[in-house]
Ligand code: SF4
């Protein structure tokens with residue numbers, strides 16, 4: 001795909017122009033780094049990846065699926081603005097691709113609307129921004145509308161989709177043409193391959209899982225922070241003052257809580273913490289791949305960094321013999 005250049009002295013103007021037509025979302029440093037709306041290029045934090053992933057902009061924490069009044073069902077109008085996401089790292093871009101498989105595959109109208117109205121601009125990591133990253137151990141794809149490679153006084157900008165090419169054309173006054181190509185060296189990320197490649201199937205009954213399970217609190221921080229986890233639950237909220245009215249809501253859920261597999265008759269399919277803990281890892285590194293041909297996990301390391309007891313499943317897996 002074509003490559004362009006954007007001089008850094010034009011970057012502020014670029015962001016400023018975008019804010020006239022789009023809601024611009026980028027990593028900003030507050031108590032932690034997180035994606036939020038910006039008005040100015042100076043707000044962008046380039047050094048670290050966001051502590052929270054961007055998934056909540058597409059798969060919202062809570063969504064009203066419909067409201068009801070007796071037998072009358074009303075589906076609320078979608079309200080997603082057109083957004084440009086700037087500064088998404090390679091892991092998180094792939095996480096969006098994996099969530100597309102799930103939600104666009106299921107023709108989820110809420111997710112699809114939010115995705116179609118988004119432009120994804122990546123920011124390449126020359127070096128792993130956290131000691132927990134392991135994207136280099138996984139087979140990630142080149143998935144973006146545009147990817148920015150930081151080159152001292154300019155950005156090399158690779159287009160990755162027709163949407164990305166059209167976007168560059170729209171702002172062509174700021175970009176310039178270049179003969180430069182993106183090399184394998186440009187794409188390399190230093191220090192991001194700490195998960196040893198192995199087939200984890202044979203380790204399901206390994207006693208070393210206890211190292212993680214014994215200190216797991218089933219708190220769900222790992223699944224909430226994960227850019228690829230997509231479990232949810234549906235429930236009805238009824239208005240007490242008029243019980244024939246209310247709304248059906250979809251909210252994030254987690255395979256780490258015992259109630260997640262509770263079904264009618266009070267049966268719970270993953271009662272033990274060990275089953276739940278291993279299910280998360282095997283879903284990320286085996287089950288999803290068996291179904292969709294790609295690991296669900298993208299190696300961002302958030303589930304380790306954000307775990308209150310710092311359970312490092314990568315280290316646990318690496319030490320299993
Ligand atoms: S964040 Fe850590 S303690 Fe909490 S459920 Fe996940 S693995 Fe267990």
Ligand code: SF4
Nearest residue numbers: 226297298300301303
């Ligand atoms: S399982 Fe952990 S490392 Fe993998 S994508 Fe989710 S949060 Fe990132």
